[in-house]
Amino acid sequence: xxxxxxxxxxxxxxxxxxxxxxxxxxxxxxxxxxxxxxxxxxxxxxxxxxxxxxxxxxxxxxxxxxxxxxxxxxxxxxxxxxxxxxxxxxxxxxxxxxxxxxxxxxxxxxxxxxxxxxxxxxxxxxxxxxxxxxxxxxxxxxxxxxxxxxxxxxxxxxxxxxxxxxxxxxxxxxxxxxxxxxxxxxxxxxxxxxxxxxxxxxxxxxxxxxxxxxxxxxxxxxxxxxxxxxxxxxxxxxxxxxxx
Amino acid sequence: xxxxxxxxxxxxxxxxxxxxxxxxxxxxxxxxxxxxxxxxxxxxxxxxxxxxxxxxxxxxxxxxxxxxxxxxxxxxxxxxxxxxxxxxxxxxxxxxxxxxxxxxxxxxxxxxxxxxxxxxxxxxxxxxxxxxxxxxxxxxxxxxxxxxxxxxxxxxxxxxxxxxxxxxxxxxxxxxxxxxxxxxxxxxxxxxxxxxxxxxxxxxxxxxxxxxxxxxxxxxxxxxxxxxxxxxxxxxxxxxxxxxxxxxxxxxxxxxxxxxxxxxxx
Numbered sequence: 001x002x003x004x005x006x007x008x009x010x011x012x013x014x015x016x017x018x019x020x021x022x023x024x025x026x027x028x029x030x031x032x033x034x035x036x037x038x039x040x041x042x043x044x045x046x047x048x049x050x051x052x053x054x055x056x057x058x059x060x061x062x063x064x065x066x067x068x069x070x071x072x073x074x075x076x077x078x079x080x081x082x083x084x085x086x087x088x089x090x091x092x093x094x095x096x097x098x099x100x101x102x103x104x105x106x107x108x109x110x111x112x113x114x115x116x117x118x119x120x121x122x123x124x125x126x127x128x129x130x131x132x133x134x135x136x137x138x139x140x141x142x143x144x145x146x147x148x149x150x151x152x153x154x155x156x157x158x159x160x161x162x163x164x165x166x167x168x169x170x171x172x173x174x175x176x177x178x179x180x181x182x183x184x185x186x187x188x189x190x191x192x193x194x195x196x197x198x199x200x201x202x203x204x205x206x207x208x209x210x211x212x213x214x215x216x217x218x219x220x221x222x223x224x225x226x227x228x229x230x231x232x233x234x235x236x237x238x239x240x241x242x243x244x
Numbered sequence: 245x246x247x248x249x250x251x252x253x254x255x256x257x258x259x260x261x262x263x264x265x266x267x268x269x270x271x272x273x274x275x276x277x278x279x280x281x282x283x284x285x286x287x288x289x290x291x292x293x294x295x296x297x298x299x300x301x302x303x304x305x306x307x308x309x310x311x312x313x314x315x316x317x318x319x320x321x322x323x324x325x326x327x328x329x330x331x332x333x334x335x336x337x338x339x340x341x342x343x344x345x346x347x348x349x350x351x352x353x354x355x356x357x358x359x360x361x362x363x364x365x366x367x368x369x370x371x372x373x374x375x376x377x378x379x380x381x382x383x384x385x386x387x388x389x390x391x392x393x394x395x396x397x398x399x400x401x402x403x404x405x406x407x408x409x410x411x412x413x414x415x416x417x418x419x420x421x422x423x424x425x426x427x428x429x430x431x432x433x434x435x436x437x438x439x440x441x442x443x444x445x446x447x448x449x450x451x452x453x454x455x456x457x458x459x460x461x462x463x464x465x466x467x468x469x470x471x472x473x474x475x476x477x478x479x480x481x482x483x484x485x486x487x488x489x490x491x492x493x494x495x496x497x498x499x500x501x502x503x504x505x506x507x508x509x510x
Contacts, residue, residue: 130361130379135462137480158379159461162476166457169353174362175378 026219027073029057029064031080033104034206036188037239038078044235045226052219068093068211075220078208080104081139085207095210095217101227102206102241106143107183108194109171116177118194121148123178124155132167132179135160140167143202144180151200187240205244275493282490283483290487298465299473300491306384306456306469307392307449313385314393314445319438322397323426326404340397343390343455352387352458359386359459383460384467388449395444403437404430443503450496 030038035058042054057064061079068074068088077094078101079085088094110118116129124131133155134141141160148155158176161167168189170176178194182204186193196202208227210220226232233243256264283290290296324330325337343351359366361376369375377383407430415425431438453471460467462476470492478485 130376132461135476135479137476157463159463159467160476161462162457162472162479169458170356170378170461173356173360175356175360 023051023053024216024219025053025055026075026216026223027055027057027214028076028078028223029059029067029072029074030078031061031064031206032058033080033182033184034058034078037102037184037236037241040235040239041227041232044231045223048226048231049222052222054223071213073213073215074211075214075216076208076223077211078206080206081204082207085209088211089209093212095212095214098207098209099224099228100205100244101208101224101232102236103203103244104206104241105183105196105201105203106140106147106180107186107196108178109168109181109186109189109191110178110194111171111174111176112190112192114192114194115174118178120194121151121153121155121196121200124148124157124180125153127156129177130175131155131157132159132161132170132176133157134164134167134180135162138163139204140164140180140182143204146202147180147196147200182240183242184240203242206241278486278489278493281482281486283486286483287487287490290484291491293484295464295468295473295477295484296470296488296491299468299470299488300495302381302384302465302467303450303469303471303492305381306388307446309385310389310392310449311396311442311446313389314396315442318393318396318441318445319400322400322404325397326401340394343394348391348452348454349458350454351390352455352460355387355390355455355459378459379461379463379467381466384456384469387455387459388452388469391452391455392445392448395448396441399437399441399444400434403434403441407433439503443500447496447500451492 028038028042035056038056038058042056045054046052057067057074059067061081061084064077064079065084065088068077069091077085077088079088082100085094085098089098108118108120110116116123118129123129124133133144136142136145145155159167159170161170161179164181164185167176167179168181168185168191171179171181172190180196181189181191183193185191208224210217210224214220227236237243321336321340325333325340346354356363356378358364359369359377361367361370361378366377369377377386411429411433412425415429416422420428451471452469453475456467456469457472457475462468462472464473468476470488474485474488474492477488
């Protein structure tokens with residue numbers, strides 16, 4: 001029943017997004033954290049390929065996975081983290097290769113001007129500062145703890161935020177002196193970033209793949225190829241992602 | 245001829261009965277869903293974990309504090325709204341409803357911008373006293389009170405408006421002071437509504453999530469209430485999330501049913 005609803009909703013979304021017969025649509029499901037960068041990729045791809053229409057279906061990776069498992073007519077799937085894509089692959093629903101197109105590093109975010117003079121991860125065990133992390137249950141928290149482990153620092157956060165967005169808000173407001181977020185959040189938010197040294201850095205991979213039963217397999221392959229061109233790479237980098 | 249009393253029809257009208265049953269089922273369904281997914285075998289160990297115990301303590305402290313604060317501030321406000329026709333009364337009435345209308349997460353963010361360490365009020369407060377409200381139990385209490393106090397104000401104001409003021413007038417004319425009138429005449433008449441208001445306020449406070457996480461943050465043993473613990477564990481471990489939800493339901497039902505039987509049935 002739940003699957004039926006997912007399919008119905010996904011079909012509705014897909015069906016409602018334009019239906020001009022001379023325009024070749026490409027249905028792209030992308031993780032929420034890719035919203036900004038895929039909006040730019042869509043524009044650039046459509047400019048380079050007149051007569052195509054990229055339709056973005058944005059949402060949490062696990063929701064997008066459910067839609068695909070339930071048979072939604074999707075051409076391209078880009079997820080945050082490998083696990084979700086591997087589950088779709090294990091279900092036999094990916095076509096051809098899965099490619100990692102971007103990497104998102106974690107980074108220390110501080111309020112503009114870094115009023116507390118944060119230097120690096122080693123500041124995160126100080127009691128005189130207000131420090132935040134993502135909760136250990138969510139990916140950005142897991143990645144941060146991984147880096148602290150390698151760096152030999154025992155962090156004493158004042159809050160473990162349930163998601164990266166609420167952590168970023170508290171840093172932007174200056175309520176927290178520092179927090180560990182994604183590099184892309186530092187670009188998107190009104191904060192300053194402090195890079196984490198590469199020997200203790202943790203990061204998340206973003207894979208992309210074609211979906212079995214894709215209504216427009218050629219368009220799907222073209223769009224994925226475009227993501228790996230110089231133009232596509234430039235757009236990814238401008239949003240704070242790294243090349244794999 | 246007068247009908248014997250035992251022949252009075254006691255069965256409710258069928259239509260009312262059917263609709264009421266639909267309402268009961270509607271409230272019951274989520275509980276059934278929760279119980280169906282409960283990992284009964286591991287429940288004991290899940291509930292004995294220090295995450296759950298810590299969150300339970302924070303939740304109880306904060307929700308009781310919210311009721312006390314609401315009584316202290318909300319009852320005088322309700323009296324003022326019901327008894328004094330001051331300019332701006334409509335505005336204040338709207339203001340009281342604001343926490344109900346605002347998404348709690350927005351309310352919490354607004355509290356942060358006002359009372360946070362860099363907030364409009366919070367910054368001078370911090371510089372004068374060194375007091376920081378977010379990331380502490382005080383932050384939880386403030387967030388929870390903000391969201392739950394309207395229930396007390398609205399309930400008590402409505403009750404005061406229904407009280408026949410002639411009784412108060414009579415008491416006053418017999419020489420009772422205003423405080424005595426309130427204590428001996430008004431309070432007994434609004435008693436049931438006051439208690440209903442306390443119950444609603446407490447119930448809203450114990451389930452509060454959005455304003456708490458936005459204003460006070462989430463740290464086990466300091467600011468993590470039961471709803472916050474549920475939300476965070478939902479990301480990774482559904483069994484723990486369901487187990488915590490279950491105690492939330494259990495203590496809420498125990499308190500609410502207990503209070504209703506003791507005070508609200510008349």
